[in-house]
Structures are given as C-alpha cells and as structure tokens.
Amino acid sequence: MTSDRSLALRRSIPGTALFDGELAERGFQLNAMCFSFNEAANRKAFLADEDAYCAKFALTPEQRKAVADRDVPAMLRAGGNVYYLAKLAGIFGLNVQDLGALQTGRPLQEFKDYLVSQRAGIDPAIAGLHVSREIA
Amino acid sequence: MMAEIVGAYFTSHVPAIGGAIARGDQHNEYWKPFFDGFPSVRRWLAEVKPDVAVVFSNDHGLNFFLDAMPTFAVGAAKSYANEDEGWGLPVYKSFEGHPALSWHVIxxxxxxxxxxxxxxxxxxxHAVSIPFELAWPDAAEWPVKIVPIAINTVQFPVPSPKRCLALGRAVGRALRSWQGNERIVVIGTGGLSHQLEGERAGFMNPDYDKFCLDHLAADPDALTQHSVEEVAQLAGTQGIEILNWIAARGALGDVPLAEVTRNYHIPISNTAACTLVLEPA
Known part of the structure; x- marks a missing residue:
C-alpha cells in the first residue's frame, strides 16, 4: 500500500501537484489535445483555427480559458500534464526554460541564472568528470 | 554458450541535448561540461563491443497516452521508430529489435x-534516441539491437523504487539465462534531479543526486528506502526518472561493480545532468 505519508505528498510538496488519477481525469481532454500535437498537421490546424481545434477536443471552459490566456499554471490546475503541455508550448516556440520562467513568475534570464546558481550546491566530490578506468 | 552482460551506461536524456546536437553546440561554454562526459563512454563501448542494448526509459507522450498507460511495458518488436514529438527535435534513426530476446525477458x-x-x-x-546519439554520434545505423523497457513516470501511482529494482533484477536473470552469445549492455536513461512544472520548476537537488550516485553501484537497495512520492520531493517531479537507473542497475545483478567513468554537471536546461558507466569488477 502507498502510505498515508506518501499519499499526502501528492498534494503537499511546495509548488507541486503530483499528476495522479484526480488530475489525469480532470485534464484528459486538454492532454488529449496536446498529445495530438505530435503531428505537424494538427499543430497547423490549431494555429489556423484555435477555437475550432479546441472544440474538437471538447476542452472544459477552464481548460479553454487557460489555453486562450497562455496561462501555464492555470493549465496545470485544469489537469494539464507538463509532458503533454510541452507539445503545446512548442507550437509557440517555447521550451521548458521558458515554461519555468512563466510558472515561477521570473524573467527568463533570471530563471536561467537560478538554474546555473544551483551549481554552487554540488559537493566537489561529485562535480565534473571522473574517469576511473582509462581506455586507450 | 552464454550471453554476457558487459555493463551499464546511464545518462540524462532531456530534449535540449538533442537541440544542442542539432545546432552543433557541443563545444560551447554552456554545453561542453556535459558533452565532455562522452568520449570515455564511447571508448568503453568500443572496447566492450555490445550487440544488444536493454534500455530502461520513460515515454513522454509519443507512444503512450493516458487512455492506456502501462506501468511497465516491454517492447517485442522487430524494429522501433522514433517520430515527431511536437517540440522541434529532429526525427532520429530507427532501431532494430531483438524479438527472441524480448520474449525471453517477457x-x-x-x-x-x-x-x-x-x-x-x-x-x-528522445529518452531512447538521445542516449544513442550521445554514445554513437557518427553511426550511420545503430551498432546494437534493442530491447526497450518503458516505466511509467507520467501518471501516479508510479511504481516504487523497490519495485523497479526488483523488475531490473528479474530482467537481469533473464539476460543471464539467455542461450545466445550476445554481448549485452544495459542502459538506464533520464534524471537526475529536475522539475519542469509548477512554482517549484527549476528545482534540483545535488545532495540527493550524490546519495544516488554513492549507493547505486554497491548498495542499490539503499535507493529503495524512499517511496516514489518521496523521490519526487527529493529529486523533483521529473527526477523520478531515477527509476530507470535503478531498474538498469538491478539488471546488472548483485555482483561487484566498478565505475568506469562518471560526469555530473548542473545545469543542462532545467536538469542536473549525469552520465555514468558501470561494469562488472
């Protein structure tokens, strides 16, 4: 059995909601639309007529608004999963660093600097390249 | 005549690596510390000459969707194609399968x-293709056949580290009882700590990564003390891809292992990156 402590963690890690059955059920239509963006023709159809494309996947009003607003935190609250949402972001030329900046409310460069700053936390014992057996 | 497990190759697999390769950025200031980890991996592969790779990875919404999400999925195909994943990566070369070995593992x-x-x-x-692009960058076709094993890291409940280690150990038993003369490399992809979504996006944890690296070879059971939710807390939501490493480690069996090469670097994209080769001591 998953322990009560672990189940509680699904919703209690700060700034994080683990994507479980509740979110997967809530987000099915939005994620299904994003999954369709694996195909270039579908990406094109979305760009050509966003309303019609979203209607085809029967997005909930909450999901439709989140997509219209390009509001990533709202997409997550509406059950979007980041692996699928990244395909939607790709349509707009956004990568996961752009998404990180959008979700944390930091300018992109500040978010990138935050990522680089975490290098300072590495124990020197594991930092960088260690070749234990040289092969010619 | 018995198959031989030559060792295991582990590496991060984030799509941004594919972008860096496509742009030829391997030697720039940002990417060089990561790509510097691979010449020693390539020399090792050239030395141990594997014929088959058993690859533990997680699908990111190319093959599997939420309509049918397997916890563990084992490929038994004659070939495996990569396709457009929707975020601008090139489509990578196809892989030749090894159905007979797949069915033996199954x-x-x-x-x-x-x-x-x-x-x-x-x-x-990309979780399969990028590790291959990194290992054999100039290959016209891949020099090994593959048996791909996908672990669900998308939708909770996700299998526990303990279950993934046990799965890997069972795969290892299958490989050691295979009546072929293949040389088999085990590959575990993904990780290490990173988180893409939510207000905690950008989270990494070099201390947890160090814990994993300190115990993976000699005491992999130490990694099973955490539930997968605890791993998400420690490693970030995508850091649970360490499950692929744990399963791959299990497939090596409970034999003494030696580290050949290791590279740990922060960050590539949003990720604490690591590359590691272990072989029987």
Missing part, C-alpha cells in the same frame, strides 16, 4: 509475477 518477468504490458508495436522517443 517470459521471465511474467514468470516472476510482473504483470507487464507487451508491445509488438512501439515508438521510442
């Missing part, structure tokens, strides 16, 4: 009471 797993999904058709995404 028999052992189900015989050991792992209720897996079997896939005679299966696309593989």
């Amino acid at each position: 028999e052992e797993l189900v015989g050991s009471e792992f209720d897996i999904t079997t896939c005679q058709k299966m696309l593989v995404d």
